[in-house]
Amino acid sequence: MKKAVSPFENTTFRRLFAAQITSLIGSGLTQVALALLAFELMGVHAAIVLGFVWASRVLASVIFAPIFGGLVHRLPRQSWLIGLDIGRAVLVLCLFWVEDVRLLYLLIFLINVLSAGFTPVFQAVLPDVLPDEAVYTRALSYSRLAYEMERVLSPALAGIALFVMSFHALFLLNALSFVVSAILLSLTVFPAMVVGERTGGIWHNISFGLNAYLQTPRLQGLLALHLVVAATGAMVIINTVAYVQGELGLSEQATVWVMAASGLGAMIAARLTPWLLENHFNDRNLVLIAGVIMLLPLVPLALTKPDVISLAILWAIIGFASSLVLTTSGRLVTRSCRKADRSAYFSANFALSHLMWLICYPLAGWWGNLGTNIAAIGLGLVGLLGVLLAVWRWPVKDVEALKHWHEEMDHQHPHYHDEHHQHEHEGWEGEEPHIHPHHHHEIQHSHRFVIDEHHAHWPRH
Template sequence: MTRLPRWLEGLENPVFARLYLAQTINLMGDALTWLGLALLAFELAGEQASTILAGALTLRVTAFVLLSPVAGAIADRIDRKRLMVTNHLMRMGIVCLLPWVTQIWQIYAIVLALNSFYAIFTPTYTATIPLVTTEQQRPQAIALSSATSQLLGVLGPGVAGSIAAWVGTRQVFFLDSITFLLAAILIVTLPGRMMVNTQPSPQTPLRLWQDMKTGLSCLWLDPLIRYALALQFIAAIAGAQILVNTVGYVQSTLQLGKLEYGWAMASLGMGATLASIGLGHFRNRYHPIVLMTGGTLLIALALLPAHQVFFSGLLLLWATAGIGQTLVNVTTQTLIADRVSVEMQGRVYGAHFALSHLWWALSYPLAGWMGNHLATYFFYSSLLGLGLFVIWFAIFKPYQLMQLKRGLWHEHNHDHNDMSHQHHAHAATQHNHLHFHPAP
């Protein structure tokens, strides 16, 4: 029997293969949603459409930051399969409202509702990958999911645009809703239930708050993950600079057109995709600290000479930046899977999804301000990233982090009802404590 290439080995797992196909269809639906929204905004507001989309993106990130920790806590307490199916069906219904939109405020309301459910779905899906894959399949599965996301980020808008031109702006949303239905059907067919806690406790507001704190605490207490989060802030600063200011640089400074802008952004996506494909091989040869640190330097240094090169050089730099983004972000996701027990991964991935998008929420306005006030904004953004890198390097001492033992974070329930614990002054019967268990 012919074996699949290393970067596709996760698809040898039939459960992950079906989950991955559902996610791919979901990503295509997301591309249809945003392209349809852009066309609808232009139909309603003309040249003010960019303002509407900027507001919609702000609402999207806000929903991610506020709701992802809640989603992670819920995902560890109920059947994840049921949660993902419900999520797809709700988004299907919400998308079907878009063809009847006539007011701008209705776009904002629907975007907020859609992305509230998206904020619940994404960390749930991410935390489910380690649940359905083996330790050997897990890195390739996470990298493949990331590569597909990056690739559809490049190709999805073009495909969606072709579909919209064929069926019409408002009709595209009905086709969009079908993608969510197909994804829901695929997840329904997954075997069994997907629960990490077979005896879940009642989900009270206090329990939910404790679960959210557990996810955030685990991110903060683990030195490796804490360093990864710090590096993701640098990656977000550089990434936001590219996403916000490339269009102006290509069309105004370089005096090129929309086609060249599309190629520039495609280079970023293709670099990220190629890095995701090759990451499984490099992961076995290099420590995660090396991969994340190298990726951060790549994306920060890629911006440094951007104002001094011709368009072909810019393509190479943006592809390098895409490689750096993947080395930081995918390695961080894999690191969480390697160092957090399956029973807690929903909460930790939810907290991580919120914090990583908080970095972007801070980086987008910074990139906008630099683009409006500085002539060589890519250069100064690179200096800012490199300066933060020097500070993080001095604080976290990554060369020492490489010596830390492997192990898993677990949550333990401590019962204080017995006589030996009556000296405690609190009345609660149980407390949950985080512990790190080093691997043998």
């Protein structure tokens, strides 16, 4: 078997990855600075502010990601991403002068809205840059690794920075990181956009990604596994502090190290995912096994009282398994859509996965107040439901080419001469893609099937 080349051999990917790293570091510094700013403004009630930070991130993703994803196919992606980076830089810079908690809430929400427009569109660019699936999988691995490393290292970097500057200066560094990211994006040669076939109104374009995603069986399975990731991840994020410092009576440092174990497990999985997919598992089997593995650490938590070392190992297992799902998800989304529709599909994946967190966060807090074992049982049952739904909705034989039927119709939209557009021209229609009235004969045929303008429903077999 020919070994896949490294994605870093691609200049465009190197610059995109550098932009991602830069903005991730800056965002990580801001998370620490926000906690300190919240304490300055609210004192012992700072948790209210931090709760709003988490809630606004999830709500902005659920509400605005499909809107941006449905409309961005009409805009130049490079300019869109650069504009959002500049917008985030300005908003983060404003945090430097915040003295009123209401203004802080507004700025945080707006930053998260812009991030909801940036992240999925950025994700949708990568498979255009790296069309070879093996190379793309390695790129997903590095991207996930960068995210997890930021999660583990940012508090340490912020702590070092605070030795020489005030926490307000961390906002300046984050603003600078977004500016550097924008510069890197401006120096990047983006692949030419493929003109899409969607011509409907605003609502049609906004709802397209969600409707298409929810009609695709493998993505239904992926969404169910996102529920497992959210259930187990919420257990880690919400209940670690209460268990380590409350039930075990240990220090804040112990909490930090236990949380870091989850990130370490995730980093290991991110590096192993390409090797596992190339040599041992297909996508479906790997992520379903990962879904089961995610649930196993909740069993000893429900039945016993693990010590801090055991808890760190359990959290590392959850981080490892969840990273297998999250790293593989990009392949599954890319496989399920046309090139022109990738932003809509990735935005739908971004929004719906955050919806799973919106469900699981309050459950983790509610059950956690009743006891760590109750939370483990409750969230374990939620995760088990997710695994069962994934097995049920995702066919074992996940073939891409499906036989299906088209009714006779007349319409017009931008199109290339693919398997659905074989017709005569009069000479005035121009180069492809072009728009003109055309006729579709009634036909039954088989090809790679995705939900798009010509395939509104998944075929039944």
